Amino acid sequence: MTIYCQPAASPGDLTTSVGGTVRVVDDLDAALRALGEDPSEDLVLVGPSTDLGTALRFTERLRLERPAVGVILIRDQVDVALLTQALRAGVREVVAADDQPALSDACERSRALSGQRVTAERDETKGKVVTVFAAKGGCGKTTITINLAAALAAGGTHRVCVVDLDLSFGDVAISVQLDPLRTISDALPMSGHLDTTGAASLLTAYGPGLDMLLAPVTPGDAEKIPAALVGELLAVLRGMYDFVVVDTPAQFSEHVLTAMDVSDHHVLLTTPDTPALKNLRIALDMLDLLSYSRDIRSVLVNRSDSKVGLSTSDVEHVVHSPVSAQVPSSRNVPVSINKGTPIVIATPAHPVSQAITRFARERLLNQPFAPKAKAFARRAEGRR
Ligand SMILES: Nc1ncnc2c1ncn2[C@@H]1O[C@H](COP(=O)(O)OP(=O)(O)OP(=O)(O)O)[C@@H](O)[C@H]1O
Ligand SMILES: [Mg+2]
Numbered sequence: 217m218t219i220y221c222q223p224a225a226s227p228g229d230l231t232t233s234v235g236g237t238v239r240v241v242d243d244l245d246a247a248l249r250a251l252g253e254d255p256s257e258d259l260v261l262v263g264p265s266t267d268l269g270t271a272l273r274f275t276e277r278l279r280l281e282r283p284a285v286g287v288i289l290i291r292d293q294v295d296v297a298l299l300t301q302a303l304r305a306g307v308r309e310v311v312a313a314d315d316q317p318a319l320s321d322a323c324e325r326s327r328a329l330s331g332q333r334v335t336a337e338r339d340e341t342k343g344k345v346v347t348v349f350a351a352k353g354g355c356g357k358t359t360i361t362i363n364l365a366a367a368l369a370a371g372g373t374h375r376v377c378v379v380d381l382d383l384s385f386g387d388v389a390i391s392v393q394l395d396p397l398r399t400i401s402d403a404l405p406m407s408g409h410l411d412t413t414g415a416a417s418l419l420t421a422y423g424p425g426l427d428m429l430l431a432p433v434t435p436g437d438a439e440k441i442p443a444a445l446v447g448e449l450l451a452v453l454r455g456m457y458d459f460v461v462v463d464t465p466a467q468f469s470e471h472v473l474t475a476m477d478v479s480d481h482h483v484l485l486t487t488p489d490t491p492a493l494k495n496l497r498i499a500l501d502m503l504d505l506l507s508y509s510r511d512i513r514s515v516l517v518n519r520s521d522s523k524v525g526l527s528t529s530d531v532e533h534v535v536h537s538p539v540s541a542q543v544p545s546s547r548n549v550p551v552s553i554n555k556g557t558p559i560v561i562a563t564p565a566h567p568v569s570q571a572i573t574r575f576a577r578e579r580l581l582n583q584p585f586a587p588k589a590k591a592f593a594r595r596a597e598g599r600r
Contacts, residue, residue, distance in 0.1 A: 217254065218323065221247045222263025222290075233320040234261070244274040251282060258285055258330035259323060264292045264313050272305040279306035280447050281477070284333040286326030290319065343375075343454035346461045346580060347475045350485035351495035353466040356518035357485055358387055359549060360572065361463035364483070365426060366560040367569075367576040372424030374458040379429045381446065381475055382465040383438035386431020393556030394420050394428060400441055400449070401432040407445050415452045423561065429453070443470040450478050459580070468502060476503075481580060482513045486535070488526040493534045500535055513537075514579050519545035541575035543568055 217237045220230055227238040241247050244266060251257050260278070262271045268291075275287045286308040291298060294312050302310045308329065309322035348361045361378060369376040380388035380400070389396040398418050406414040419427040429449070432438050453460045462475045476482060482503065486496040496515070503513065517531055520542035528539050544567050552559040560569040 217257060218259045218261060219247050219250050219257060220261045220263065221266055222261075223265055225263060230261070230319070233316040234259075234323050235320070244270060247274070251278075251285065259288070259326055260285060261288050261290055261319075261323075263290050268298070268301070272301065272307070275302075275305045275307050280444060284330045286330050288319070288322050288326060343457040344459050344480040344580070345450055345454055345475070345478055346459060346481045346483060347464060347472070347479040348462065348483045348485065349464045349472065349476070349499065350492070351466055351468075351499040352486075352492045355466075355485045355487050355492055356543070357466075358382070358391055358463050359553065360483070360485060360516065360518060360543065361461050362388060362391055363558045363560040363569070363572045364576055364580075365459070365461040366423075366558040367573040368459045368461065368580065369423070369425035375425050375427075375456070376459045376461060377419065377427045377429060377453050377457045378422075379449070379453065379460060379462045379475075380431035381462050381471055383431050383441055383471065385465065386463070388428055388463055389420075389430045389433075391553050391556070392422055392428070392558065394422065394430065396420070396430040396433045399430045399432045399437075400445075401434070401437045403445055403449055404440060407442065407448065410445075410448050410452050412452055412456055415449065415456065418449075427457075441471070443474045446471045446474045447478060450475060454478075468499075473506075476506075476508060480512060482508065484513060484515050485518055486515065486531065487519045488517055488522055488524055488531060490526075493526070493531060497535050500537060510537075514540035514575070516541045516543065516575065518543045521545055540579055541571060543571045543575075 217239055218234050220238050220240050221244055222240065223242045225240045227240050230238050239250060241250055247260055271289060278285050278287060289302050289307045289310045290313050291310060292313050294310050299310055308326045311319045311322050348357050348364065350357050365376045365378045368374055378388055380386035383400065398420060400418070402418050403410060419429055421427050450460060464472045464475065484496060484499060486492045515535060515537050517528065517539050520528065521544045528542060532539055546566065546568050548563065548566060549559055549568055552562050555562065559566055560572055563569055
């Protein structure tokens with residue numbers, strides 16, 4: 217089916233040129249809703265009534281979120297300046313309103329391209345993206361991210377990449393004693409055309425099956441990284457790895473939301489103290505508000521045995537959500553960080569390592585992942 221955005225148009229106006237069923241919508245918000253409802257949708261025609269700026273912003277967004285969907289712009293007049301702007305935004309073709317044969321050809325070409333992209337994406341989406349988040353600092357995001365990645369890599373059984381998205385204060389590098397010679401900042405010149413060779417040049421190898429994409433080190437560099445680049449990096453990395461595990465700062469930045477958008481699983485951390493629980497409750501409400509699927513979410517309590525008077529059922533009661541894993545507190549954790557070797561690798565039999573490994577196995581390795589298209593549909597629904 218094709219979506220045609222043009223107020224007061226009738227589907228019959230275009231059926232012959234476009235081929236197949238045409239669904240007419242009044243504006244691009246309605247087009248987004250229609251796309252959310254049908255993940256197999258692959259073509260949007262934007263009619264002359266839609267303002268150019270709105271059409272281009274819509275196309276840029278789709279390019280990131282639904283790259284297999286083609287956008288064809290129909291304009292009363294077509295000139296070189298318009299073409300340049302449109303193609304730069306990712307519009308597949310611009311067609312004059314009175315040129316039905318050209319529209320028919322453009323639709324055919326776009327559908328062929330979408331078919332190729334879907335096949336390519338099937339390969340690209342091989343790897344699973346897992347984002348580790350806590351709305352309060354110091355809950356153990358970095359510790360859990362690194363150890364979870366090590367547990368998933370299992371000595372080289374799987375290919376895993378850690379991405380340090382704590383762009384201003386990232387401490388993945390220091391936690392595993394890696395020299396940040398290459399960082400996310402080096403991706404900037406490749407923005408818009410990043411490929412696997414380019415992505416590979418940004419990575420730092422840590423151990424068997426385990427690589428890291430480190431956070432910028434120069435003050436001010438974090439602000440230069442656009443959120444779209446994060447989406448691009450994750451899309452390429454998931455084609456190279458079985459798992460991409462993302463460490464985050466303690467705020468819902470645009471970068472974090474971009475990672476959440478493309479993630480197959482969200483790991484939400486808390487510690488058993490009331491400020492962390494309050495922040496987790498707010499974070500879960502926020503995720504619900506944005507309509508991220510609950511099926512792809514795990515709540516993990518770190519330092520769960522801290523003698524602070526809050527039990528697992530207290531935690532579940534406050535956050536209205538079941539706890540998927542509990543990682544005990546141990547002084548061996550900071551000791552392992554000071555030595556630069558994740559505890560899962562240094563002491564696999566340690567209760568902390570066992571808890572993280574069990575979580576990796578039960579929630580990530582042995583679980584079928586929710587279909588992406590379905591997650592997108594629910595998210596698009598909520599964003600409305
Ligand atoms: N299970 C644990 N037992 C003992 N100490 C722990 C545990 N988990 C984390 N820590 C310690 O807590 C501190 C904070 O951990 P970490 O840096 O992983 O948190 P974070 O959420 O990434 O913090 P930030 O918000 O600053 O990025 C570190 O010193 C770490 O060693
Ligand atoms: Mg951290």
